[in-house]
Amino acid sequence: METLGFFDSPSTGGSWTTANTAAAVSSTTAVATPSDDPFTDWTPNDVGQKLVTNNIRWGLLIGMLLIAVGLAGAGYWIYQQPGQASQAAQDELTANAAILKPTLESVMATGLSTAEGGITKELRLINADARSLFNLSGALPESLSDERSIAAAIASQALEGSRLVNDANAYRSAVIPILAAPEFETDPALIALDDAAVSFGSWQARFKAVTAALPAGTMTALGEELTLTTEGLNGLQSEYLDALRSNDRGETAKVIEELVTRLERAEIVLETEFETMSERARLQFSGALEAIELLLD
Numbered sequence: 001m002e003t004l005g006f007f008d009s010p011s012t013g014g015s016w017t018t019a020n021t022a023a024a025v026s027s028t029t030a031v032a033t034p035s036d037d038p039f040t041d042w043t044p045n046d047v048g049q050k051l052v053t054n055n056i057r058w059g060l061l062i063g064m065l066l067i068a069v070g071l072a073g074a075g076y077w078i079y080q081q082p083g084q085a086s087q088a089a090q091d092e093l094t095a096n097a098a099i100l101k102p103t104l105e106s107v108m109a110t111g112l113s114t115a116e117g118g119i120t121k122e123l124r125l126i127n128a129d130a131r132s133l134f135n136l137s138g139a140l141p142e143s144l145s146d147e148r149s150i151a152a153a154i155a156s157q158a159l160e161g162s163r164l165v166n167d168a169n170a171y172r173s174a175v176i177p178i179l180a181a182p183e184f185e186t187d188p189a190l191i192a193l194d195d196a197a198v199s200f201g202s203w204q205a206r207f208k209a210v211t212a213a214l215p216a217g218t219m220t221a222l223g224e225e226l227t228l229t230t231e232g233l234n235g236l237q238s239e240y241l242d243a244l245r246s247n248d249r250g251e252t253a254k255v256i257e258e259l260v261t262r263l264e265r266a267e268i269v270l271e272t273e274f275e276t277m278s279e280r281a282r283l284q285f286s287g288a289l290e291a292i293e294l295l296l297d
Helices: 010-028 048-055 058-110 120-138 142-179 193-213 220-245 249-296
Strands: none
Touching: 058 120, 058 142, 058 249, 120 142, 142 193, 142 220, 142 249, 193 220, 220 249
């Protein structure tokens, strides 16, 4: 029984169990070892002043602030530039229109004939100012589209009116000399037949040359009248020479009178056409002045 672990005496068996239990507890229970407290020697410090006085780099901070202010100012300047440029362009446009206005009014008041009114200088000024106004209108921003349209209309009307006046005056200046009554001899006794033929032929050649050089489409009615006159010159020359050959002074004078009548009729057409073109020019100038008033308001 002892060999198998069974004892007759309960005390012997009980003491063995207690001893073993105590040993097991002692061998498994850890003994706590005291350690040092890390906050034993800690005391609070005032770090705010050090952060303000020691840790902030004031030079760098001020520099960054200045850069930020500069960038903000530059951005605001850039933001303002389109508006300022737009206002400057508009001011220049209205100033140019104000310069053009009195020149147009002067031309309207004095008449459109360069021979009588002497408006050649004014027309040159109108052309220069109108072209400048047109160029300025093309440079205006989209925000000033209305002003751009008005300025372009002013320039177009002023230039068209000036063109009409120039063309009318140039046409009339070229035609008036050939419409003057020629001084052909009507007394057969005072001129040889050959000399009469040369005199009439020279005048006729000059008349045809000027008529052929005139631009088409400027004064259509006058051009047609001059064409009819030119076509009849050969017949009038033959009648003139025949009358001289016949020593018929009356018939000779009659032929020359017929020629003068045709030239006077052409001159009447010329003046009518000139007035028509002048009226068209006045309408253009008047329209330009009305548009200028819209632009200056």
